[in-house]
Amino acid sequence: MNVSLPISEDRTLEKGEYDLEISLGDSNTASDIATISVQSQDEPTLDGTYVTGDNPNADDNLDDIQTSSGNVVANGDQLVVVYDNVGFTGDHVAGDTGAEYNGWSVVAEESEAPPNQEPNPVNSVETHWDEENQQFIAVFDTNQDDLKVGNAYDISLILNASENRYFEASDYDDVDNNAAYDVGTQFEVAERSVDFAHEKNNNGQFEIEQQDDGTITVEGEGNAADGTSYTVSLRSDEANELLTQSAELENGEFGANFDLSNYEPGFEFTLNFENTDDYDGEAQNAVLVSGDEPAEASFEATDVSAPETATVGDDATLDVTVQNTGDAEGTTTVTATINGEEVSQNVTLDAGASDTVSFDLPTDEAGDVAWSVGDESGTLTVNEQTDDSDNSDDSDDSDNSDDSDNSDNSDDSDNSDNSDNSDSSDSSDDSDSSDSSDDSESSDDGTPGFGVAVAAVALLAAAMLALRREN
Numbered sequence: 001m002n003v004s005l006p007i008s009e010d011r012t013l014e015k016g017e018y019d020l021e022i023s024l025g026d027s028n029t030a031s032d033i034a035t036i037s038v039q040s041q042d043e044p045t046l047d048g049t050y051v052t053g054d055n056p057n058a059d060d061n062l063d064d065i066q067t068s069s070g071n072v073v074a075n076g077d078q079l080v081v082v083y084d085n086v087g088f089t090g091d092h093v094a095g096d097t098g099a100e101y102n103g104w105s106v107v108a109e110e111s112e113a114p115p116n117q118e119p120n121p122v123n124s125v126e127t128h129w130d131e132e133n134q135q136f137i138a139v140f141d142t143n144q145d146d147l148k149v150g151n152a153y154d155i156s157l158i159l160n161a162s163e164n165r166y167f168e169a170s171d172y173d174d175v176d177n178n179a180a181y182d183v184g185t186q187f188e189v190a191e192r193s194v195d196f197a198h199e200k201n202n203n204g205q206f207e208i209e210q211q212d213d214g215t216i217t218v219e220g221e222g223n224a225a226d227g228t229s230y231t232v233s234l235r236s237d238e239a240n241e242l243l244t245q246s247a248e249l250e251n252g253e254f255g256a257n258f259d260l261s262n263y264e265p266g267f268e269f270t271l272n273f274e275n276t277d278d279y280d281g282e283a284q285n286a287v288l289v290s291g292d293e294p295a296e297a298s299f300e301a302t303d304v305s306a307p308e309t310a311t312v313g314d315d316a317t318l319d320v321t322v323q324n325t326g327d328a329e330g331t332t333t334v335t336a337t338i339n340g341e342e343v344s345q346n347v348t349l350d351a352g353a354s355d356t357v358s359f360d361l362p363t364d365e366a367g368d369v370a371w372s373v374g375d376e377s378g379t380l381t382v383n384e385q386t387d388d389s390d391n392s393d394d395s396d397d398s399d400n401s402d403d404s405d406n407s408d409n410s411d412d413s414d415n416s417d418n419s420d421n422s423d424s425s426d427s428s429d430d431s432d433s434s435d436s437s438d439d440s441e442s443s444d445d446g447t448p449g450f451g452v453a454v455a456a457v458a459l460l461a462a463a464m465l466a467l468r469r470e471n
Helices: 450-470
Strands: 002-004 016-023 032-038 045-052 072-074 078-084 104-110 125-130 135-141 152-160 179-190 194-196 206-210 215-222 229-236 241-248 253-259 268-275 284-290 299-305 309-311 317-324 330-338 341-349 354-360 367-373 376-383
Touching: 045 072, 045 179, 078 179, 104 125, 104 135, 135 152, 206 215, 215 229, 215 241, 229 253, 299 330, 317 330, 317 341, 317 367, 330 354, 341 354
Parallel strands: 072 179, 206 284, 309 376
Antiparallel strands: 002 016, 016 032, 045 078, 078 135, 104 152, 125 135, 152 179, 194 215, 215 253, 229 241, 229 268, 241 253, 268 284, 299 317, 317 354, 330 341, 330 367, 367 376
């Protein structure tokens, strides 16, 4: 099978689209055609710097190494630097050894040179192209003589254009090392250290808390790589005993558990640790102290209230406000005694929270209702209902209904002149009704003299009628 591109063999491909022809055997007839796109090289980037104590080789897969992110490496550990987008996928020199791959290299040197000297280079760096993850990896071993404790170092991933067929070296003549790319970072080598993470008392002793079951946990921090193993030792001259436990760094911290149930708070001892790299810490004095009490809920009634009086049928409640004064959530039972009978309610409260529970007080009949909650007690007096119809004071409206002054219209009703129709209705026998109408004295209508006036009018009318007849 032949594959051909429309360019000469001694030229590198320019960026752009190219037609690709495929033919079988010696045939010049294309069996298939396609297009190939040539793009610019992505700029390399720093994936990260990682610390490990696994003594890796550069050829080790990073996924198989226990690492923690960081650029401060303790003496005795290794720094692993990982780069992405390094152009080995298209071409890399077969059989090339050392720190260079088709113009790519990693160089490191001291960040600050000694007085009147050039920065010391770092030669003990191993590099590796990770084909699977498409990453370029460099490993610095701090056990080498060219890496000094307390020094900082600059690292650069460099592409030398004069050593890479895809770059025109003349374009980079004015750049150090003819660098088409230069990706930099920095790391520092520190003295290995471990510290106990406990408070000291006035006597300079670490206070180690003893739990209820007699156990203690010795805790510490270290700057070595995660996975570094330590041996923590506890010695007592008083008990003539040495106890040891192994502990491993995780996220820069470790903890070792001991059973000291045979000893009481106040027991004194010394602490120390070492590891496989012959690191010995400095022995420290320590003393057992009682551990913190476990968090618990605690409750108290902060307010108790109830009415003193009520009427039969009214609603009445005994209200109890409860607060959790402890340092943990909890549930308590509030019990009240009402007329000699106990009633209870449960309430759950967060630490520091409060709530009010209410108990109904009976008001179905008159009398006293005795209640108590803890040390608080009282009595509710229930009174009989009053008769709503006995409102004599309110219904006694005699003063308002006494409208005698207004109803005394005797002057208006005295129409004797108008009623004198004797000429048209000569009915003296019928109209002379003084006997029947003269009932004013017996009709108690609250209008004195009304009946007398009517009688007088009737008599006057009769007299005038008789006079007219005589004439």
